[in-house]
Amino acid sequence: MRESSKKWGCVRRSGRNRMDWSCTLTEERLSDMLDRTLMPEESAAFSAHAAGCESCAHLLVQVGGFVKQVQQLPLLEEPPFLASRIIAVTRGDRAPATKGWLAWSPAIWQTRFAMGIVTVAATFLIVLHAVSSGTPGKFQFSPASLYHDANRRIHLTYARGVRFVNDLRVVYEIQSRLPSQPEPALEPNPTPPSKEGQPDSHAPPKSLNSPPSQRGFPEAGALAVLTFPLETQSALEEMPRSLP
Amino acid sequence: MRRHTRRVYNLCYRFTGNSAAAEDLSQEVFIRVYRTLPTYESAQGAFTTWLTSVTRNLLVDHYRRSRRDRLTDSINALPQFEERPSPVRLPDSLAQATELSAQVQRGLAKLSPELREAVILRDLQGLEYEEIRAVLKVPEGTVKSRINRGRIELARILEEMGVRPA
Numbered sequence: 389m390r391e392s393s394k395k396w397g398c399v400r401r402s403g404r405n406r407m408d409w410s411c412t413l414t415e416e417r418l419s420d421m422l423d424r425t426l427m428p429e430e431s432a433a434f435s436a437h438a439a440g441c442e443s444c445a446h447l448l449v450q451v452g453g454f455v456k457q458v459q460q461l462p463l464l465e466e467p468p469f470l471a472s473r474i475i476a477v478t479r480g481d482r483a484p485a486t487k488g489w490l491a492w493s494p495a496i497w498q499t500r501f502a503m504g505i506v507t508v509a510a511t512f513l514i515v516l517h518a519v520s521s522g523t524p525g526k527f528q529f530s531p532a533s534l535y536h537d538a539n540r541r542i543h544l545t546y547a548r549g550v551r552f553v554n555d556l557r558v559v560y561e562i563q564s565r566l567p568s569q570p571e572p573a574l575e576p577n578p579t580p581p582s583k584e585g586q587p588d589s590h591a592p593p594k595s596l597n598s599p600p601s602q603r604g605f606p607e608a609g610a611l612a613v614l615t616f617p618l619e620t621q622s623a624l625e626e627m628p629r630s631l632p
Numbered sequence: 633m634r635r636h637t638r639r640v641y642n643l644c645y646r647f648t649g650n651s652a653a654a655e656d657l658s659q660e661v662f663i664r665v666y667r668t669l670p671t672y673e674s675a676q677g678a679f680t681t682w683l684t685s686v687t688r689n690l691l692v693d694h695y696r697r698s699r700r701d702r703l704t705d706s707i708n709a710l711p712q713f714e715e716r717p718s719p720v721r722l723p724d725s726l727a728q729a730t731e732l733s734a735q736v737q738r739g740l741a742k743l744s745p746e747l748r749e750a751v752i753l754r755d756l757q758g759l760e761y762e763e764i765r766a767v768l769k770v771p772e773g774t775v776k777s778r779i780n781r782g783r784i785e786l787a788r789i790l791e792e793m794g795v796r797p798a
Contacts, residue, residue: 419780451787453797458755458786461733466641467655474637474659478666 409437414444422452636680637662639757640687646752647691649741657694661687677766684759685767688749695745732795739789747782754779 420426421434438445640661645654753759765772
């Protein structure tokens with residue numbers, strides 16, 4: 389008590405303890421006064437000082453009033469769904485449980501699922517059409533026969549394509565060579581006759597019945613063989629004999 | 633969890649003055665609580681005190697982050713505190729309480745962070761000195777000093793704002 393009194397400015401006057409309360413001390417112990425944690429004699433000294441000091445009385449009323457108001461303020465309402473959001477974040481989102489046998493139905497309406505179904509159905513129809521067109525009237529659904537039939541049809545289709553492309557190449561090569569030769573017999577040759585024994589490159593062919601090698605361009609068959617790439621020739625050799 | 637949501641949200645809102653930030657911080661508080669719950673021991677103190685301590689640590693981190701952002705962005709020297717508009721017409725007493733709450737919020741925004749958190753924990757959250765000491769991890773004398781200075785400063789600010797005491 390003595391130390392406390394010394395600490396808080398208690399001085400001995402005329403044989404008894406008396407609080408020498410100052411304005412600074414009032415400000416320092418204001419919260420203790422408001423929270424009622426002052427000792428009785430300190431509280432009495434505080435009140436006595438505040439009664440005679442206008443500024444300290446104003447401070448006590450002002451701060452005490454505001455503290456009372458602030459303490460009586462209700463808690464603010466949290467935003468709606470905040471608790472649900474926190475639960476969702478801490479526990480993870482849980483999809484609403486659909487009861488009954490329709491629980492799986494929402495998955496059907498997803499776009500990915502529908503596209504997958506369409507793709508599978510289209511594949512099945514293509515394979516079925518290929519099998520049925522090869523052996524009309526009876527289907528062979530064993531995986532081995534389906535594989536062999538599909539493999540055979542793919543190779544046949546590829547061989548047809550290779551043959552068609554090669555034919556086009558032959559025709560193109562022939563057509564590309566033809567315009568490079570001079571047009572025969574469209575107009576009389578004004579040049580004087582050349583000497584005997586020297587071939588005239590501008591002379592018209594001797595006869596249309598002469599072989600093509602004598603007319604200035606090679607045979608089509610030889611040309612085609614010359615211009616074919618090696619892989620095309622090998623593809624032609626590997627082409628199945630039972631092509632339709 | 634739902635019992636503590638309002639307390640945590642109020643603490644975050646009173647400290648930051650921003651409802652969106654308070655929501656995010658509240659969510660972050662419970663995520664951290666969810667992760668560190670095994671480390672909580674009841675011998676250390678009440679769960680509410682531990683939860684308040686976690687919240688306060690996150691608020692301090694948030695304050696430091698926002699202060700760093702404010703230093704880099706010198707346009708806004710002080711944080712902007714939003715008003716919470718009342719969606720419906722309120723009775724007079726409730727309207728006065730709402731108005732006073734907004735004024736107190738503006739006054740709290742002008743306090744230093746140390747004084748602000750002490751006043752919030754004591755007067756708005758209703759914690760005892762011992763609990764505040766455990767949350768702030770400072771001696772009880774420091775807690776009392778901060779609360780006292782915060783109250784006086786807040787009263788001075790509110791008086792300057794034209795608010796009359798009860």
